[in-house]
Amino acid sequence: MRFQGWLLDIREGQDSVSLGFKTRDGGNIVLSDRFRHSFYLVSGNPQEAEDYASKHPHVLDAEIEQKYVSLDAKGKTDAIKVVVDYARNYKRVVKDMKIIPGIKEIAETAIPQYFKYVMEKDAAFFSLYDVVAEQGKLISMEKTSSLELPPLSCGAIAPTSVNPKYLNLVLEGKPQMVIHPAKLAEALRETGTDMIFSYGGDSYLKRYGAASSLGNIFGVFFDSCAHIDLRKDIGYDIYNEHNLPIGQDSAKEILGIGKSRIARLIELSQMTGAKPDTICRITPGRLNTYLHIRAAKRNGYLVPDLRKEMERPKSLKLLMQLDKGGSIIYPTPGIYENVAKCDFASMYPNIIVKYNISPETITCTCCKEPMIVPEAGWKTCTERKGIIPQGIEEVLRRRLELKHLAKTSTDPAKRAEFDMRQRALKNILVTCFGYLGFSNFIFSNVECKECVMLYGRHILSMAKEIAEDAGFEALYGMVDSVFVSGGNEKQYLDYVRKVSAETGITLELDCIFSRLVFPAAKDASGVANHYYGLMQDGRMEARGIAVRHSDSCALAVQCQERMAKAILSAPDACAGIKEAKGLLADFKKRLKEGEFVLADFAITKAIGRDIGDYVSNAPHVVAFRQEPNAANVSVFVYSLFGPRPARQASRREIDIKKYAELLDASFEELVRGLRPAITHLKK
Numbered sequence: 001m002r003f004q005g006w007l008l009d010i011r012e013g014q015d016s017v018s019l020g021f022k023t024r025d026g027g028n029i030v031l032s033d034r035f036r037h038s039f040y041l042v043s044g045n046p047q048e049a050e051d052y053a054s055k056h057p058h059v060l061d062a063e064i065e066q067k068y069v070s071l072d073a074k075g076k077t078d079a080i081k082v083v084v085d086y087a088r089n090y091k092r093v094v095k096d097m098k099i100i101p102g103i104k105e106i107a108e109t110a111i112p113q114y115f116k117y118v119m120e121k122d123a124a125f126f127s128l129y130d131v132v133a134e135q136g137k138l139i140s141m142e143k144t145s146s147l148e149l150p151p152l153s154c155g156a157i158a159p160t161s162v163n164p165k166y167l168n169l170v171l172e173g174k175p176q177m178v179i180h181p182a183k184l185a186e187a188l189r190e191t192g193t194d195m196i197f198s199y200g201g202d203s204y205l206k207r208y209g210a211a212s213s214l215g216n217i218f219g220v221f222f223d224s225c226a227h228i229d230l231r232k233d234i235g236y237d238i239y240n241e242h243n244l245p246i247g248q249d250s251a252k253e254i255l256g257i258g259k260s261r262i263a264r265l266i267e268l269s270q271m272t273g274a275k276p277d278t279i280c281r282i283t284p285g286r287l288n289t290y291l292h293i294r295a296a297k298r299n300g301y302l303v304p305d306l307r308k309e310m311e312r313p314k315s316l317k318l319l320m321q322l323d324k325g326g327s328i329i330y331p332t333p334g335i336y337e338n339v340a341k342c343d344f345a346s347m348y349p350n351i352i353v354k355y356n357i358s359p360e361t362i363t364c365t366c367c368k369e370p371m372i373v374p375e376a377g378w379k380t381c382t383e384r385k386g387i388i389p390q391g392i393e394e395v396l397r398r399r400l401e402l403k404h405l406a407k408t409s410t411d412p413a414k415r416a417e418f419d420m421r422q423r424a425l426k427n428i429l430v431t432c433f434g435y436l437g438f439s440n441f442i443f444s445n446v447e448c449k450e451c452v453m454l455y456g457r458h459i460l461s462m463a464k465e466i467a468e469d470a471g472f473e474a475l476y477g478m479v480d481s482v483f484v485s486g487g488n489e490k491q492y493l494d495y496v497r498k499v500s501a502e503t504g505i506t507l508e509l510d511c512i513f514s515r516l517v518f519p520a521a522k523d524a525s526g527v528a529n530h531y532y533g534l535m536q537d538g539r540m541e542a543r544g545i546a547v548r549h550s551d552s553c554a555l556a557v558q559c560q561e562r563m564a565k566a567i568l569s570a571p572d573a574c575a576g577i578k579e580a581k582g583l584l585a586d587f588k589k590r591l592k593e594g595e596f597v598l599a600d601f602a603i604t605k606a607i608g609r610d611i612g613d614y615v616s617n618a619p620h621v622v623a624f625r626q627e628p629n630a631a632n633v634s635v636f637v638y639s640l641f642g643p644r645p646a647r648q649a650s651r652r653e654i655d656i657k658k659y660a661e662l663l664d665a666s667f668e669e670l671v672r673g674l675r676p677a678i679t680h681l682k683k
Contacts, residue, residue, distance in 0.1 A: 006150035046078035156255035197258030233280035291391035329477035333520035333673025347480035358386020520673025
């Protein structure tokens, strides 16, 4: 049998794996492939250890292989690969190997077996394969170059309002049905559903008595399709565009949101090798781990079960040098005109790749001309590429490809799909720097993180110097962005080209603000990542103020947005602030007169842990205790009787004074630091 199909799933068996393929006509084909569980031993006497291991009754094979047994190993040495007969005996064999004389380490027992299969076959979920099979067994599978996505059959579930122990089930092309959780797995299997979405399903499915076989320490999984808990997926996503209160009787809404996020899940699964239904349950940092494990295996390294300490001793002088953190150019509060916002393209990931920063490359002694880390003086290898740069480079290359397709595709739907996929990869890139120093990351190394930070400081300093040499003023800079003023568009483009050439990291002109405001902190000092500005095309961009806060009520957002646009559009600061004060007074007047509806006062906050673990009486906690929900989201209002769930409140009991204070605070956020203009206005 020959067919083309997308690889959707890998299920582990006792001595094989089951591979789930989706065909072009929407059919599902499951094939088996022989695959045994395995791990590695490191011993002071490899021959003796191999002999002991091979005599175990549940070991099929024990063979010596040449491996780098640690990241700082100077060369490959002997390691014993142990292959177990059946999965049910795996833990027992691992335990028994610990008593072999001379055993120094047991490695790669923590890697999921399906992921070992992915690495061995160089497989990728959601990739299209030319498959050859015989009698239900895989003969061969060859990956194609197609970026086409599979025709997935999707559905969604949500608790019902009539009987909270039952579920509303919506499947594409079929009427909504009510089903008991215990019957859900069977229904999904019979209907051939590939992906089922929920919002908080990992929590309520267990509570509602779903079959125990569906339970897992990470969540609730099904044997016939991928279960995506959107609440967890959104929690781990830096693009939080769908952080909505989704509760009972919302299966149709959940299905719509889920389908809009499929491309994101597919891209992350395809790139990292993580199973689709685990993507929403593991952090972006953990996705980095999958990338680097694959790179390590390709280069012949053993992957340790636990992190090994590799930090070198440092002098007090060097510690003080490294303790400065990343460089920040703090803005002077005020209103500025004709400001260019310039962004380094994936700055930290590109630093990691360009300067080959990895635990095994930053202690180089083999190169005649190593790279020298600024300020620290450490030497980085130029002869061999590290495993961290290898993993990150794949993501950078893939993201550039998808960004190009998003710009050049003539199909609007395809442009949106490619854009979602490239943005999904940013989840990995924005966490790769911080994860280098995370204690639970098996390839963690403090010096690697410090190297990236030092290069980042150096590059931002160079960007500032180049701006000043060109006659510009560097108003603000942080991590991978620099704001400069004093030029025109042509001069700004020349500037970013020069910085790119001299630093080796691409700087791009993101936009030009016709007017930009940097508000002050409460102590009147400049503050990072707080600004609002009007771009030349008329759009407004803001950071760090109420219009960007996910827990702002619609009333405050509406008021602040109009006040900000008034300040940015006025002929001068005094006129803008005067108009903003007028808008504030108008909103407070309309508030007092009862013009706004209940939804304008609702504030949404997530409940991040079990409600019983909260000891504080924060407003969202108080409201949630009055009306818990499966989605663990508190949607509340400030009433005359304290915080209340929005569904239980009425418009007439809204605490007008509290919301007037929120409006005042939204005005203060905009004008803090512009006091000379306010003082002049009062005169």
